[in-house]
Amino acid sequence: MAGIYIHIPFCKSRCIYCDFYSTTRLQDREEYVRCIELETALRAPAFAQQMANKGDILKTVYFGGGTPSMLCERHVDDILYSIRSSFYHTQIQEITLEANPGDLSEDKLRGLREAGINRLSLGVQSFQDTLLHRLSRRHNGAEAIAAVKAARKAGFENISIDLMYGLPEQTMAQWMADIEQAIQLDVEHVSAYCLTYEEGTPLYRMLQKGEVSELDEELCNRMQDTLEEELEKNGIKRYEISNYAKDGYQSKHNGSYWTGAPYLGLGAGAHSYDGAYRRQWNPDDIGAYMATIQNGQLPLEEEVLSEVDRYNEAVMLGLRTREGIHLNRFSEADRLMILTESASFLREGLLEQADEYIRATHAGTRILNIIIEALMK
Ligand code: SF4
Numbered sequence: 001m002a003g004i005y006i007h008i009p010f011c012k013s014r015c016i017y018c019d020f021y022s023t024t025r026l027q028d029r030e031e032y033v034r035c036i037e038l039e040t041a042l043r044a045p046a047f048a049q050q051m052a053n054k055g056d057i058l059k060t061v062y063f064g065g066g067t068p069s070m071l072c073e074r075h076v077d078d079i080l081y082s083i084r085s086s087f088y089h090t091q092i093q094e095i096t097l098e099a100n101p102g103d104l105s106e107d108k109l110r111g112l113r114e115a116g117i118n119r120l121s122l123g124v125q126s127f128q129d130t131l132l133h134r135l136s137r138r139h140n141g142a143e144a145i146a147a148v149k150a151a152r153k154a155g156f157e158n159i160s161i162d163l164m165y166g167l168p169e170q171t172m173a174q175w176m177a178d179i180e181q182a183i184q185l186d187v188e189h190v191s192a193y194c195l196t197y198e199e200g201t202p203l204y205r206m207l208q209k210g211e212v213s214e215l216d217e218e219l220c221n222r223m224q225d226t227l228e229e230e231l232e233k234n235g236i237k238r239y240e241i242s243n244y245a246k247d248g249y250q251s252k253h254n255g256s257y258w259t260g261a262p263y264l265g266l267g268a269g270a271h272s273y274d275g276a277y278r279r280q281w282n283p284d285d286i287g288a289y290m291a292t293i294q295n296g297q298l299p300l301e302e303e304v305l306s307e308v309d310r311y312n313e314a315v316m317l318g319l320r321t322r323e324g325i326h327l328n329r330f331s332e333a334d335r336l337m338i339l340t341e342s343a344s345f346l347r348e349g350l351l352e353q354a355d356e357y358i359r360a361t362h363a364g365t366r367i368l369n370i371i372i373e374a375l376m377k
Contacts, residue, residue, distance in 0.1 A: 002051045002275070003060035003256045004083060006036060007267035008068040009286055012100075016136045016206070019198035021269040021284040022066040028286060032267070033075045035293040037082040039266050042298060044086035047264040047272075054262055054275045058083075058090040060253035063117075069099035073111030080116050094119055094158075094252045101147035102139035109154035119158040119251075120151050121191075127181045128174050131167050135203075141181075148185045158249060160189035165223040167195050168212040175223045179230045188249035191242055192227055194220055221366065241320040241365060258317045260310075260329075277305045312376045319372055324359025341375045 010029060011022040051057060061083060063076065076097065084090065096119040097112060112120075126132055127141035139147075144161075151159055161182060165175055182190055197204045197214065206212045228238050236244045240258070243251065256263055262275030268289040271281040280300045282289050292299035305313075311334055318325030327335050342358055345351040350364035350371060360368055 001059045001252055001256045002056040002261050003062060003253045003263045004058065005062045005064060005263060005265045005270055006079060007066060007265065007270040008063055008071060009066040009268050010070040011067045012070065012138060016202040017195060019201050020066065023286055026070060029071060029075065031290060032286065033078055035290045036079050036266050038293050040082045040086050043264060048087060050262045050274045056261055058087055059093050060256065061092060061095045062253040063097040065098055067100050068097050069103040073108060073115050076112060076117065077115040096121055096253055098123060100139060101144040104147045104150060106150045106154055109151050113155045119160065120156050121160040121162065122147055124161040125164045127178050131170060131174065134168060145185065148187065159187045160191060161187050163190060163192045164195055165192060166215045166220040168215065170215060172219065172223065176226065179227055183230065183234045189245045189251065190231060190236060193242055239322045241368065258321055260314065279303050279305060308377045315375045316372050319360055319368060322359065324357040327356045327358065338375055345371055
């Protein structure tokens with residue numbers, strides 16, 4: 001299932017834990033959207049060919065960031081128009097837009113729905129004001145709840161929320177309240193991430209100075225277990241290490257990344273994959289990106305993946321999913337290697353094999369990185 005990712009690198013302000021590329025130069029948005037349109041036209045023929053080589057067709061579009069909800073409805077409409085008019089054959093089923101809860105009025109949501117967005121991914125992170133404030137998020141808990149309700153009113157039937165756990169001084173009671181709130185809001189999809197202290201971020205410096213401390217690992221594990229149990233009881237099942245969904249609401253776009261489908265990444269810092277051996281990416285610099293595109297050039301950098309790279313990636317991404325790695329996707333020699341390296345994990349109940357799949361058990365997800373490393377070349 002081939003897809004297009006559009007990176008919208010604008011944020012009203014920077015959150016202290018974030019190391020994604022983004023800029024607060026909101027005045028560049030209009031020009032940036034024009035560059036995305038130009039890039040779409042420039043790259044569509046090659047991407048159409050890559051999809052054809054894999055017998056694939058464009059099925060998903062994803063606006064990620066940054067904060068895509070910093071775009072107005074017209075910007076989103078323009079970008080989608082340029083995609084639709086650059087590809088002759090598409091079967092677009094899912095168009096996702098990541099949004100900050102504080103940016104969404106009912107009118108804006110209706111405009112986004114009319115532009116074609118049919119899946120909303122809300123960066124809620126928490127419903128607790130103290131925690132949101134600690135992370136320097138712009139919204140509060142009440143705005144997050146209001147955003148989900150307004151999205152429903154505007155006609156969104158596929159809503160995902162992002163939650164974070166392992167936050168400084170976060171208690172189990174606060175986490176339970178977040179889970180209960182998510183369930184009450186009856187969202188179709190939840191992505192949950194444990195906070196990581198990324199080097200170079202203000203939060204990392206606070207950690208170094210002892211101004212915040214990391215949450216106990218045991219408590220983080222319990223938070224993850226509780227989330228899984230509570231969501232599962234309510235029909236929202238884990239299908240990837242960080243993702244949970246009701247039946248039929250798994251992210252189609254992210255699913256393409258895990259199965260090696262081709263994807264086209266548009267915008268500063270966006271990555272693309274041809275579905276075979278080539279990975280390309282645009283510079284993490286909006287000025288350099290726009291100047292090159294406006295000259296009719298592509299600012300792409302590229303790497304050619306070796307067989308070892310492809311093997312490692314398939315193992316890593318496959319083991320993150322509930323389904324696991326599909327042995328039929330590997331050569332005979334690689335299958336043998338996977339089975340040999342998996343043997344001790346299978347014996348210890350950290351991996352399990354079902355038909356042609358090898359997947360991590362609940363206990364295995366605790367040490368997933370160690371398992372992945374052992375199975376990689
Ligand atoms: S809004 Fe998102 S992308 Fe922007 S700084 Fe905060 S976490 Fe990072």
